[in-house]
Structures are given as structure tokens and as C-alpha cells.
Amino acid sequence: MPKWLNIDNPKLNIAKHSDFIPQKYLPTFSSQPIELNLHRINGLAERFVYFNDDMFLLRPVKRELFFAGKDCLPTDFAITSTISTTTKEDMMPFIKLNCVTILNGHFDKKEQMKKHFSKWVNLAYGWNALRNLIFYGQHRFKGFANNHLAFSFLKSEYEDIWEKEYESLDDTSSHKFRSKLDLDNWLIRYWQLTRGNFYPIGRHVKGKVYEIYNGVEQNQELFKSIENQAMPMICINDNDNVDFEPMKERIKQAFDKILPEKSSFEK
Template identity: 45%
Template sequence: MDNKIDFVVLWVDGKDPKWVEEKLKYLPDNDESPENEIARFRDWENMKYWFRAVEKFAPWVNKIHFVTWGHVPSFLDVNNPKINIVKHDNIIEKKYLPTFNSCAIEVNINKIPGLQEKFVYFNDDTFLLRKVRKEDFFVNGLPCIEGLEEAISPVGDSSAFTHSLINNIDIINRNFNKHEQHRKYFNKFFNIKYGIQNIRNISLLIWKRYTGFKNSHLPTPFLKSTWDEVWEKEKKVLDETTSHKFRSYYDVNQYLFRQWQTASGQFHPQLAQGKGFEISDENIDKIQDTIEKQKYKMICLNDGNNISDFDELKSKIIRSFDKVLPEKSAYEK
């Protein structure tokens, strides 16, 4: 069995004047959508620590596929043999470009030339904090996932994200019978590793269809063949998402493929090995403490809206990362 595992990460330089100019050409007038607010695109300037962490904590990675509009961070050594720069036109049809929709990019990453069957998908706000093994992501050829369900609940922020989750579940319920899958893969959906969290799936048994899945916003293992299967069965939906230049209520996103792996039983049960934070004035001290003490194997630092001084918080996070990862990596010039 091929034991090679690739990493895939999406990145955008929201300050690139050429990118900004192109984005403004297509942005509707008077657009006030939360999908296009500054927090979606601004750069926390901590990407070099992502690469340092990969080198230190996951030196076994086969290849890093760096997916970008065309720009790359100034520090990045694009000649490093482990780095593959993937431009949007390498994976998305020209008629759909340019795109500023992360969902459109995500659903097409299985088209990356040379992508291994086993890969881990990162957003650019997800980082490794401690050593990880291949077995943290794949066991017996299957991705390690929490087979935990939940009820989707909009939070009232008018964002498209919850709508995408609902669209995902619509597709899952179209292709899978929840109770049949529970019977077939009982030990994966009701597993001792989940502990008290088994109550999630038990409490939702009264609903005969899936109401949603727990989605930890952390690096996620995938099988490329799963993405290929979803494209084969749901091409119309995925093409529709690809056609949207900005996030919309009609998109699906990368969680569809995770949920497909879960609903199909093609996963190894495992609890999430990290924690997600929304950066804010109130929790910046907790975030710094988490990074500096390396409390988890992985962390997500989601850009938030409750930030009074972006530059100050950015500097604090950079200082914390630099305490853990002070040495320049081979991925840097």
C-alpha cells in the first residue's frame, strides 16, 4: 500500500494590488455581504510558521500543494522540491475564472496534478503545534475522522457558511440512508473513543435522516478517490459552486467530502486532535498561551470581527509562534 501523504493548503494575499483590482472588477456595487468583508482576505503574516511547523512536526510529508491565485509569500522558496505551486487555472476551467470563492477552489482540489490518493487539507488559518504521525491522519488506509453528528443551527450572522452545510447534508441524504449506515458501521458511529460525545448520535436517532455532522475546523485527511466519486455523482452541484465568483447561499464546501467519507463509513473513528479559536480582543491571551505551551497537536486561528487593533493582535500571535518555531525552515529563501 502506498503510504505517501500530501498536504494541500489554500492561500491568498489580500493586499496584492493586482488581486484587489481584479476582485473589484467583479464585486457587485454596494456589496455588504459578510462573505466579502476584510476578515475573509486579510493576511496575518504568519504563513512562514505554517511551513516551519510542517518541517518540524510532519517531516514525513510527501508534497505540499500550495494553491494560490498566482501570488506567493515573499519568503517562500518555490524551488523546494517538496513544494508544488498550484494556480487556480491548473484546477478550474477558464470559463469560471477568476474566482474569489474559497468554496469553488476547495471542491476542485482533487484535480491538482500529481495529488496523492491520501492527502490532508489545510486552510491557511490551521497550524500544527506538535509532532504528528501519519497514523494521526490515516489508519489502515482510511482517514481518521470523528463520526459524530449534530443539528445544523444558523447563528444569525447572514453568512453563507451555514447554508453550505445545509446544501451538503441535502446531498448526503440523497445518497445515503442514515439508519442503514448506522447498522452497517455501528462501531464507527458509536465508538468508545467518543466517550460522552456518543450522546450526540444517540440523541439524533429519532431523526431518520442526517441533520448534520460535527465539523472541527482543523486539518482534515481525505481520500482523493472520495472526491472523484462525489464529482461523478454530483457534478451539476459542484459545477454550480465552481461558477460562483464569490461565496453564495447555493454553494457546497469541502465539508461535503468529509461528510461523504463519514456517511459512507469510509473512515477510522478518532476524536479531533486540536482546537479552534476565533481571534478576538477577549481571547488573545488564551490563544498565545495555547500556542506557546503547544497544548494541542493542531490549532485553528479563525479571523474574527471583534478586533479593535488588528496589527497589535497580529504581532502578538507572531511573537507566540516565534517562541515555538524560531528557526528558518528549508521552505524559506
């Protein structure tokens, strides 16, 4: 654990892999088994939000950013898209395709859209609502628009998928390293969307994903977004072609401006 972490904070619950991931999947060096078994964390609420380590809140937010409506459902956007690859080394398109394949084995796209029509053809999506309408007649899902930001989940959706697709999830959880044959927690999200267990919001309501580029000038929009607290949250994605060290200090300065004091989770 980080040396700066105040492990005595009563709001903090530390869950080691061995605390919630079945022993037969351990040790693991892949994020997939971790993400697919989050529902096993002791005391985890039915409604929870999952952040990766490159996601940051920029300002205080209300519960409605993550769960809204009379049924307090996860906020999300159901926008149809297609899956494309950039390089054969990029595993994520293959993993997303695996997730969609599982989905198509359980659901008819046209039937599910008809059942939850107002959640698919929704003004919150802007022009993307028209896109959904154009492809309304398709019976198979081809993909979904995704944002690499914190997502809201229902623990019961995890449990439902594990009950219906145990062998597939068990196989992925058994992989020690990431594989093109994997599933991941995009499947949980797609499952929620397909079943209508979400509250429609605009794609960019929660925030934005920033790629880091070489050179301070190239990242001015990122720095300004942090310092101006321009949106609820951001993801800072450092790709393989960037020398992160020169950017690190400038990003830290931006966060120090809006967060000058230590939180209760820091020593």
C-alpha cells in the same frame, strides 16, 4: 506568491488556479470552487490533508494523526448535530444545509449507521456516542459536528461525488463569489463519514479552534497553547469585530519561541 517563499524547494509543488481548476470556472473569488476541485491537482496523492491558511501545526506529528487503521483511512469523528444560524448574513449554515440535503438524496442515515455501527457509536466520542445512539432511528441526516481544523481526504471520494452530483458541483464551481446556494468541501467530508471511509478519533484529538478577542489578556490561553505546544495543531480565527494588529506581534512572539529558525521553505 509570498516574497519569503523558497520556490526552489524540491518538496514544494505550487499549483495555480489555472493549473487545476477548469477554465470555465475561472476567474473565481470564492473558496468553494477551489476546494471542490482540489482532486484535479496534478500528482495529488490518493490520501491528502487540506489546511486553510489560519491553521498551524505546533509540533511534529505522525501520519496516524491524519490516516490510521489497517486500511489507512482518514481520521475523523462521526457525531450527529443540527445546523443553526446566527444571522441572516452568515452563509455557512445555508451551505452546510445544502451539503446535508445532497447527502440525504443518496443515503439513508439509519442504514448507514447500522452498516458502520462501531464507527458511529464509538467510545472515542465520549458522551457524543450516546447522542448518536439516541438518534439512531432517524432516516435523514440533520447535520454533523464540525471542527475548523485540517481534514484528511481521499481523492477517490471527490471523484465519486463529482460522478454522482456533477450538476450540483458544476453549479457551485461556476459561482464567482460565495453564495447561500453553494456546496463546499464539508460535503466531501460528510460523504466519507456516511460511507464509513474514516477511522474514528476523538473530536479534540487534533487540536482546537481559537477565536481572537480584543486585548492581550483575553487571548492568554491561545498564547500559552502555542508556547507550550499543548496540542498538535490550532486554528486562529480572527472575526470581524477584532482589531487584529495589536494581537499580531504577540502571536508572532509565541510562534518565534517554538520555531526560532527558518524552515527550508523560507528564503
